[in-house]
Amino acid sequence: MLAAPPDFLALLNEYQPLLRRVCRLYCAAADDQQDLYQEIVGQLWQAWPRYQPRPNVKLSTWLYRVALNVAISDLRQRRRRPTSAHPGTDRLPDVPLPPVDGPDADDLHQLYQAINRLSDVDKAFVLLYLEERTYEEMADILGITQNNVRVKMHRVQEKLRQLLTQPA
Amino acid sequence: METKQNSIGRLRRNARWELGFTLMLLVGSTIGFFYVKSLETRTMLIWLILISLVSLGSYHRHMLSGIRGLSEVGATIHAHVAQQVAGIRQILEASYRSSVWVVFSTFGIVLFFALYKALTQYSGRLLLIQLVGVGLGCVIAVVVSRFTRRVARQMLQDLYGRHLDRLEATLRELNHSE
Secondary structure, three states: OOOOOHHHHHHHHHHHHHHHHHHHHHHHHHHHHHHHHHHHHHHHHHHHHHHHOOOOOOHHHHHHHHHHHHHHHHHHHHOOOOOOOOOHHHHOOOOOOOOOOOOHHHHHHHHHHHHHHHOOHHHHHHHHHOOOOOOHHHHHHOOHHHHHHEEEEHHHHHHHHHHHOOOO | OOOOHHHHHHHHHHHHHHHHHHHHHHHHHHHHHHHHHOOHHHHHHHHHHHHHHHHHHHHHHHHHHHHHHHHOOOOOHHHHHHHHHHHHHHHHHHHHHHHHHHHHHHHHHHHHHHHHHHHHHHOOOHHHHHHHHHHHHHHHHHHHHHHHHHHHHHHHHHHEEEHHHHHHHHHHHHOOOO
16 A cells, blocks of 8 residues: 655645535535545545645645535545545544534534535535635635626525525 | 445546456457458457457547546636536447447447358348348347437436536536626
8 A cells, every 4th residue: 555645644634624624514424524535635645746836826725626626526426435445545544523512502503504505516605705715715716706706605695694594 | 445436436447447348359359360260250350359449549538538537626616517527428428329339330240241141152032031131130230229329328327417417507506606
């Protein structure tokens, strides 16, 4: 089995919370989240040698692209199986999701439920908004213009507001 | 060890198996061609070599380029989804065409040899019976070809159709904001 290069592992350690948040947004069940996480890591591992840094473009932009592309394009095709074929990912530490408790737990749970009812594309908008990405970065991740990001973002916020006010 | 593969991984694995089989067929037919003496068998082997070459040149090339396009996950979401839709369409088209082409060429070989045998070995009433047999064979070939087309379309729809529909919906949604 191939060993992951140290810079890849460092990247993974640094951005693991980000990847976990993507998984959490796109999958409700913990097993599915873990499956998606492994799939994203596998795709990152394969794409990492081709990654080329560009001026004024953050590494996180590329990571969001990979994670969201995997989540959107392969989600319902996944079948649960015990182990991973991706080199190096079997040995990666299994970090549990951050617990959702405390005084805001109910609100957060309600928010996740509402987000869960959005389309895959809308979820991507919500995620990037919650992650406090700029419109410029969102446009760079999604591949649409900043103006369109603004329009779409407004619609998604409206949709989410309606979902939060109406009973599930 | 059990392995986990995503849909693209499975597509790639299947394409590699098909490619391996075609290469084996090509090598086997070419070796066989130099060993056998019968004209009939040699012509049959030429057919097989031709089918393998056409498959390698067209079907596998389209298939692999389609799959290669699906693997680029570092692109923007719009570009990635558009590429997925185009790649899967390309794969579906290649699979569908190859299914039809294999049935068509198989019947072609069989009927060609039946006709060749009838014309060179029979005469009079026996020739007429043979020709009627070839004619019936042609009718069966048309029926089976149509059936294969329908089955191939249904099978591909079951395998990739839903995934493709979902990706197209995602792409429409991204375009809708434009």
